Amino acid sequence: MTDNSVLNKYGFFCNSLPQLTHLQLHQENARIEKWAKMLRNWQRYSTSKHKKLKSRIRKGIPSCFRGYVWYLISGSESFKSKYPADHYQSLLQNECSRVVVNAIALDLSRTYPSHIKFKGEEGRESLNRLLKAYSVFDQEVGYTQGMSYIAALFLIFLSEESSFWLFATVMREYHLREFFIRNMPGIHESFYVMNGLVRHNLPAIWKHFKNISVSPSMYATHWFMTGFNVNFSIEISLRVWDCFLLEGQKIFFRAGLAMLKIHSKEICESQFEEMMLMNKTLGEKTDANELMRTAFSFYLTRKLIDRLKTDYSHNPKRKYLNWERIDH
Missing domain, CATH: 1.10.472.80 (Ypt/Rab-GAP domain of gyp1p, domain 3)
Structure with missing residues (x-):
């Protein structure tokens, strides 16, 4: 078996996979069931049982629910609703500066190179579109090295458009853009x-x-x-x-x-x-x-x-x- 020939549960190629015991598998299944129940009663857990929600999130969100929960707890849908329904598609129609295009192109091949999604042209192009769209959306930030890793992480768990809105929410509402604007x-x-x-x-x-x-x-x-x-x-x-x-x-x-x-x-x-x-x-x-x-x-x-x-x-x-x- 060659190096990095095994695909882990997140989509990364690696040398070997951890061997889970029956107890660990049972515990993981129990966590998934608890989360499924919590998501069915989301309004209750996100308000009156917020402490329980916080405790479970600190223990880690099951990957089968991760993208959905990230989108929920970030308020990305609310942020998206401030813009026209086709806003992401309209951003994609705009031209980026040559400086931004070149900077993004340099980072595409070195962002999660061992992930199955970004080994392929389709995944890299999805990341490329998202980053270009954001550079148009927030021209003061444009593009800075480091942003690609955050956007790529979201693309592992969400669609391209949902990843864009989560990324935009994080940059604007969580103030991460202050890490990337001029003088940082x-x-x-x-x-x-x-x-x-x-x-x-x-x-x-x-x-x-x-x-x-x-x-x-x-x-x-x-x-x-x-x-x-x-x-x-x-x-x-x-x-x-x-x-x-x-x-x-x-x-x-x-x-x-x-x-x-x-x-x-x-x-x-x-x-x-x-x-x-x-x-x-x-x-x-x-x-x-x-x-x-x-x-x-x-x-x-x-x-x-x-x-x-x-x-x-x-x-x-x-x-x-x-x-x-x-x-x-």
């Missing part, structure tokens, strides 16, 4: 918040990073800009996005802190060059369940995150500005 204000704000959270929650790592001159711009850029879709297992990417679409960007900080905590020994023993190399491999060897358990073990309030964001906007602390801040 959202990503720099996230670096500041991450520094504050690392200092509060992982002081030994904060001290070590200070000693070896490592800032979030060096280890967390691809975490935030791709939503943990690069250098991470697909299980981690999906679990992060399950939570992101219900709870927002706080999960990015939780997952980032969890990554640092799980690998704290290796990190604190590393020098600058070793840390840069490790950052490309740690995510793929991290267990998704362990990451999520660790992520939610932190006492992380929205109040603290909002305070750090306010500090960054009005009176940033120099110790958290350990990268070159770009202002408009």
